[in-house]
Amino acid sequence: METKEPLAKFHANINVKGQLVIPKKDREVLGLERDDVVEIIVRTIEREDSRLRILGSAYVVVKLSSRGLITIPEEIRKALNITPNTVLEVLVIGFHKFNELITEKGKTVLTQLNSRPFRIITPDEEEKLLKKSTAYYSYSISES
Template sequence: MTTSEARVVEPLAKFHAKVYVKGRIRIINNEREFLGLTDGDIVKLIIRTLDEEKKPIARAYFEGMLVSGGNVTIPKDLIQKLNIKKGDMVEVLLVGYTKLNEIIPKEHYRLLKQFKYGKFKLITADEEKQLLESITSILY
């Protein structure tokens, strides 16, 4: 392979992140803004643990969902396998993402966001009665 044929593969972003409670890390705002990432998007990450000289000693790939403030949680089993502790610094390579609003029909995406944000509505006794009637008419 000649140098002109050589292909350099780079991540979309590379940064260092502090590990917070329950393995939460944050994708920095500049990266999210640049890529147009929002809460609910799926990110594809390579995470590297580092030694004292800041050299990678272990690495893993996982996919996670962005939640408020650009947070994503490292899977619990992965935290244990890589012996990651709260307060550790890890190297993060953002290698891909999926914008759910582009692949899920609008009405389903809207429902997913409602679950995510724990949306609710206070109702009157009359609204409760109407809701119960409509639900039971569907079931029976």
């Protein structure tokens, strides 16, 4: 008989923003870094005598942010009645390295989004951007 175990299992408090931290040691063991995608099962639990009872659970796919923070979606928090300081049981059941999920162009765009997705440009810069753009259309003005 084969027994399947999660990659990691831990208990964490959720904060007012719906975030919790994947422990540093678990991140190190799994090689998880900022922007990696993590598949988890989140369980609400209660202690009953010397046992833990699962009240509800949800499958969530989340992006890892700085210092191991992940955000549990609001819909899940509402459905499972998760409030700040609720202790959750978290099972990491899969992960995907950011670099393996996205093309080089995608990485460039996401880097721009995460840093400074805007800047003032000159007419020359605008022309260069339009020339290298692959997402544009052309039109003509017809006189009626």
